[in-house]
Amino acid sequence: GKTNRPKIEKKMKPKDRVIQIRFTDPDATDSDTHSNSDSLSRCQLKQQTVSVVIPRSIPNQSQSENQNKKQNQKKNPKPRNHSSPRQPSSKYRGVRKRSYGSWAAEIRDPIRGKRVWLGTFTSEEDAHKAYQAAASRIEKAKA
Numbered sequence: 001g002k003t004n005r006p007k008i009e010k011k012m013k014p015k016d017r018v019i020q021i022r023f024t025d026p027d028a029t030d031s032d033t034h035s036n037s038d039s040l041s042r043c044q045l046k047q048q049t050v051s052v053v054i055p056r057s058i059p060n061q062s063q064s065e066n067q068n069k070k071q072n073q074k075k076n077p078k079p080r081n082h083s084s085p086r087q088p089s090s091k092y093r094g095v096r097k098r099s100y101g102s103w104a105a106e107i108r109d110p111i112r113g114k115r116v117w118l119g120t121f122t123s124e125e126d127a128h129k130a131y132q133a134a135a136s137r138i139e140k141a142k143a
Contacts, residue, residue: 118134
């Protein structure tokens with residue numbers, strides 16, 4: 001056995017991808033086709049290897065479509081419906097009114113990167129006080 005592998009160019013860029021396809025061709029044999037021995041020709045089926053080099057510098061179609069979409073979005077932003085802008089339920093940051101009348105407060109902790117639940121309160125001012133206390137704790141932790 002000598003394998004019949006194609007040689008890949010040595011000047012190939014390291015970023016290129018190589019796909020090798022190996023298959024056995026039942027119609028091709030290593031033996032003489034005029035031979036009287038059919039058993040020998042069936043045992044020595046020809047194994048083929050095809051290498052395809054795909055350079056990374058060529059973007060595929062989906063990447064170029066995504067880039068075109070992003071460029072079009074920058075040029076033509078979607079018009080927003082300004083007929084009924086949402087009004088905040090509270091005049092204080094981090095405080096919102098629940099559907100059944102109580103007030104909820106939460107704050108985003110930039111150190112942990114998560115929202116912190118501060119609780120529910122009977123008045124908007126109490127929820128605001130809880131938010132202010134949490135904000136001052138976060139500011140002290142940052143310093």
